[in-house]
Amino acid sequence: MKTVFERPQALTEVPMHYCPGCTHGIIHRLVGEAIDSLGILGDTIGVASVGCSVFAYDYFNCDMQQAAHGRAPAVATGIKRVLPEKMVFTYQGDGDLASIGMAEIVHAAARGENITVVFVNNAIYGMTSGQMAPTSLIGQKTATSPRGRTVEEMGYPIKMCELLATLEGPSYLARVSSHDARHVLQAGKAIKKAFEMQQHNKGFAMVEVLSTCNVNWGLSPVNALKWLEENMIPQYPLGVFRDVTAKEGN
Amino acid sequence: MARGEVLVNQELCKECSLCITACPHNVLRIGKSMNTKGYHPVEAFAPERCTGCTLCAVMCPDVVLTVRRKSPERK
Numbered sequence: 464m465k466t467v468f469e470r471p472q473a474l475t476e477v478p479m480h481y482c483p484g485c486t487h488g489i490i491h492r493l494v495g496e497a498i499d500s501l502g503i504l505g506d507t508i509g510v511a512s513v514g515c516s517v518f519a520y521d522y523f524n525c526d527m528q529q530a531a532h533g534r535a536p537a538v539a540t541g542i543k544r545v546l547p548e549k550m551v552f553t554y555q556g557d558g559d560l561a562s563i564g565m566a567e568i569v570h571a572a573a574r575g576e577n578i579t580v581v582f583v584n585n586a587i588y589g590m591t592s593g594q595m596a597p598t599s600l601i602g603q604k605t606a607t608s609p610r611g612r613t614v615e616e617m618g619y620p621i622k623m624c625e626l627l628a629t630l631e632g633p634s635y636l637a638r639v640s641s642h643d644a645r646h647v648l649q650a651g652k653a654i655k656k657a658f659e660m661q662q663h664n665k666g667f668a669m670v671e672v673l674s675t676c677n678v679n680w681g682l683s684p685v686n687a688l689k690w691l692e693e694n695m696i697p698q699y700p701l702g703v704f705r706d707v708t709a710k711e712g713n
Numbered sequence: 714m715a716r717g718e719v720l721v722n723q724e725l726c727k728e729c730s731l732c733i734t735a736c737p738h739n740v741l742r743i744g745k746s747m748n749t750k751g752y753h754p755v756e757a758f759a760p761e762r763c764t765g766c767t768l769c770a771v772m773c774p775d776v777v778l779t780v781r782r783k784s785p786e787r788k
Contacts, residue, residue, distance in 0.1 A: 464718055468770040468780035479775055483752070484729030488774030644735050644768040684729040 471495035473504050475524050484684020486641040486674040487515060490583055490654075491522055493647070493672075494554065497655040498525065501662065503550045508542050510535040512555035512564075515589040519554045533564020536571035539578045550661055552579040557598040558588045561621050565597075568623070568669075575632035575666035579657045582623060585674040586695060593679030597621045600698050605679070620698065624671050628704040634665035636704040640673040640696060642688040653703075665707055673699055717765020719757045720779040726754035732769035732778060738762040741769060 470476075473495035481487045498504050504525055511519040513532040520527035530538040535553035543551040560568050560582050571578065587605055588594040595605040595612055598620050602611040612620075624638045635657055639650035650672050657668035673695050677687035703709075719740065726748065732755055733741045740763045744756035754777070757763060765782030 464781040464783055466779060467717075467765055467782045468767040468778070470776045470779070474776060478725050481774065483727035483774075484731055485774055488776065489772065492776050644771045647771050684731055685734050688731070 471499045473498035473507075473524050475522055477521050479522055480518055481515065482678045484675070484677050484687065485515070485589075486585075486672075486688075487583060489641050489647055490581065490650070490672050490674060491519065491554075493651040493654050494552070494581055495523065496651055497658050498523075498550075500655060501550075501658055503658070503662070506548070507550040507552065508546070510539045510542070510551065510553040512553065512559035514556040514559045516554055516556055516559075516583065517590070533559050533562070534567050535559065535564065536567040536576070536578065536580065539580075540571055540574075540576045543576060543578050547577075550579070550658060552581060552658070552661075554581045555583070556589065557582070557584045557586065557596050557623075558591075561597045561623055565621075569627070569630070572627045572667045572669070573630045573632045575634070577661055577664055577666050578668075579661045580667070580669040581654060581657070582669055582671045583674045584623070584671050584695075584699065585676040586620070587676050587679050589676045589679055593676075598623075598699075600694060603694075622699060624669070624704045627669065633667045633669065633705050634707045635660045635668035635670075637669075637706075638671040638673065638699060638701050638704070640691065640701055641675070642673070642691045642696075646701075656706075660708070663708075671699075673701075715761045715763050716783050717763040718760065718781040719763055719769060720781070721754055721756060722777045722779070723748050723754040724750070725775045725777045726752055727775055728752040728754065729774060730755070731772045731774065735768045735772035737766065737768065738764060 660668035675687035
């Protein structure tokens with residue numbers, strides 16, 4: 464018997480604090496697998512956000528820095544410019560990246576900073592117990608939109624990949640999902656590619672991973688995956704929105 | 714004859730059952746034992762059906778599962 468699947472070395476042995484069935488854990492593992500497969504564990508510095516993923520610094524086996532709320536891309540910019548030979552990534556949720564951190568992510572992308580951003584979009588504020596996020600779907604019931612999000616009152620959800628694709632800075636923008644094994648494997652490839660972009664000095668790369676928050680959505684873990692597939696993907700279409708290497712033909 | 718084997722790290726399991734729905738061969742189920750967190754970890758109740766496809770481990774949010782497979786390896 465040969466071991467064909469085990470815990471990546473880039474993850475610590477610490478049990479994660481996430482709720483049962485939360486796909487944060489899957490996405491952590493995908494980042495860990497990407498780091499392992501590129502052999503960059505000793506050269507990687509991660510920047511953790513604020514939100515459920517705030518404890519990411521305990522779970523990754525590389526150097527980690529905690530940033531102020533939303534400021535992970537700015538902190539990552541500083542680290543990358545001082546230590547350009549290191550691989551720098553941020554791991555941010557939608558409340559962190561698309562709400563309070565909107566300025567930092569847009570400017571980091573516009574500058575084409577050579578960093579990798581893993582953006583976990585679960586359409587709700589998880590840690591603070593289920594308030595409406597900028598990415599909450601139209602009609603979605605949350606603690607602060609109990610009758611569902613309405614366009615008249617709360618505007619439209621923000622599609623980060625499409626928004627950043629209007630800029631010239633990003634080298635790679637992709638939206639992937641974590642609702643079944645096939646899509647998780649695709650997400651893993653996209654995250655690895657985002658790291659490769661940085662390795663080849665192509666500039667800013669972001670992967671948006673659609674994720675679940677079954678507790679705050681009020682669903683079981685299995686039903687949350689179905690909800691993601693049926694409700695989030697129609698509003699957040701999957702795909703690659705920018706890939707500069709595709710133009711170069713490699 | 715089982716082609717694969719799933720090993721469960723009992724203490725990490727949170728009983729979310731995503732692995733159970735991901736498994737195409739119905740190998741896993743929620744077990745009767747309880748870990749120190751109070752969850753019932755999954756168990757391979759039909760290990761002979763396991764092909765070592767790793768889909769359960771791919772969907773596990775807590776990296777509970779280690780999968781081993783007999784050759785020929787596909788990886």
